[in-house]
Amino acid sequence: MKQIISVKNLNFSYGETEILKKINLTINKGEIIGLIGENGAGKTTLLNILLGLLPSKNNVQVFGNRPGSLVARKKIGSMLQGDLVLSSVRVDEFLEEVAMQYSNSIPLEQILEQLDLKKHRHKFLKELSGGLMRRVTFAQAVLNNPDLIFLDEPTVGMDAQARHIFWELIEKLREQGKTMIITSHYLEEIQQVASRLIVLQKGKFIFQGTLKELQDRHxxxxxxxxxxxxxxxxxxxxxxxxxxxxxxxxxxxxxxxxxxxxxxxxxxxxxxxxxxxxxxxxxxxxxxxxxxxxx
Ligand SMILES: Nc1ncnc2c1ncn2[C@@H]1O[C@H](COP(=O)(O)OP(=O)(O)OP(=O)(O)O)[C@@H](O)[C@H]1O
Ligand SMILES: [Mg+2]
Structure with missing residues (x-):
């Protein structure tokens, strides 16, 4: 099994406030991690550290490198909580621009088709509804054919059909051996796809294991x-x-x-x-x- 993420004894504070406490985490290739926890538990903070957007010491490694290194960035796709900055750029122009930054990107037409975005391709980002915006953000996250994908509450605002399309695509990505960390408050959805669940409570992991193990314990x-x-x-x-x-x-x-x-x-x-x-x-x-x- 190939190790993709390694976190040893990670603590993180904003000023005096401790946010993450003694986090230990190893994620292997092909695992789908369902990261769950109440509002403010520290889920987004952890993802931001793994992405290198927040600082860490050398106790955090992603693809054997420091988070945010060029090697890691090339292999990662992410869909964070905040949506894209509203702008006067059209959906397809925006995605083309993202694709141009990578040598191994998936054809744009394929992504638009898969996410049922073709009929919205000429819309400006600033005119998109919340759910459509999430779909475009997801397209941007997977466009570079990443090996590791971070999805922070991806389905918020999506309607039932968009959610269905989304989880089907996640299933396809899983079959391709992609590694994913998905946070969600929709536990029914996350339990279907996650190979391991992690429960974060006030900055501490209080459970790591399969749904079956969690059910057995409780x-x-x-x-x-x-x-x-x-x-x-x-x-x-x-x-x-x-x-x-x-x-x-x-x-x-x-x-x-x-x-x-x-x-x-x-x-x-x-x-x-x-x-x-x-x-x-x-x-x-x-x-x-x-x-x-x-x-
Ligand atoms: N830039 C910041 N400065 C200070 N405190 C922050 C900052 N960003 C987040 N926090 C605090 O850190 C804690 C963890 O926030 P985080 O966004 O990681 O939670 P979360 O688990 O993602 O919550 P949610 O489910 O609401 O997305 C919260 O108490 C939050 O108020
Ligand atoms: Mg969050």
Whole structure:
């Protein structure tokens, strides 16, 4: 596995305020990192350091070089949070200009087609809607056929169709072996594509791993079924942490999904309409960040 990013014991402060605390991170080729965290957690700050837009010591390396080095810059594409400066340049003129800076850029027509931007190509940047602007910013980020792509809340403002096109393109880039760090507050979307999730909380990594590992650690399964029994009879099942009943629909939460389900079916074979769901990333995330706040 080829190491693309290496961060060792990184601290970063704005003046007296510590923003990132003892960050350790290794990212290998082909990984898709979903970087999640509340507003102000430090996600954009970390990306800016990796891009060399904020200073770091030699404990941060990108492609074996200092962030912001020419070697690294050539291989990186980025879509940051702020949109492009509004200007009287047309979409295709702007992208052509970006493409000219690189020797290995993807044909402009291909990008316009893929992002469904052809019909907007003659618009001035300053007349674009928020979602269209994000698409042009994304086009600019991938135009140089980068190996490493930073996407900071890429889908904000995109409509459902643009979002769909966007995630399909990310999937294609993943298949091509690109390495990506994507921040997003849309956890449902990020969990589909990320090979590793990182949860940043007030400048510290509080979790790194796969969605499965995260779910296992906060293992909760929700089992829904229909039954005429009183809800209290289900309290004796193993692993139960909560039971709710609304007319004949029972919803139980358990930390031991497999065994709870086995017992339920053997003791109460007449229950019906059974549905089993793992806790969503959204709920786990809320639970994690709230737990930490209380500590
Ligand atoms: N130029 C700056 N000067 C001083 N403080 C800053 C500066 N930029 C960011 N901060 C502070 O650093 C902290 C982390 O900000 P950052 O933008 O990295 O958060 P984030 O995780 O990207 O949040 P969001 O989800 O809102 O984008 C915040 O408290 C923010 O106010
Ligand atoms: Mg941010």
């Amino acid at each position: 293992k909760q399964t929700v089992i829904t079924f229909t039954s005429e029994y009183e809800k209290c009879v289900f309290a004796e099942l193993t692993g139960i942490i909560n039971i709710e009943k609304n007319s004949s629909q029972v919803v139980i939460k358990t930390v031991d999904g497999d065994n709870t389900l086995k017992q339920l079916l053997s003791k109460y074979p007449d229950v019906s309409n059974i549905a089993v769901e793992h806790e969503t990333l959204e709920k786990i995330f809320l639970q994690m960040t709230t737990d930490k706040e209380q500590q």
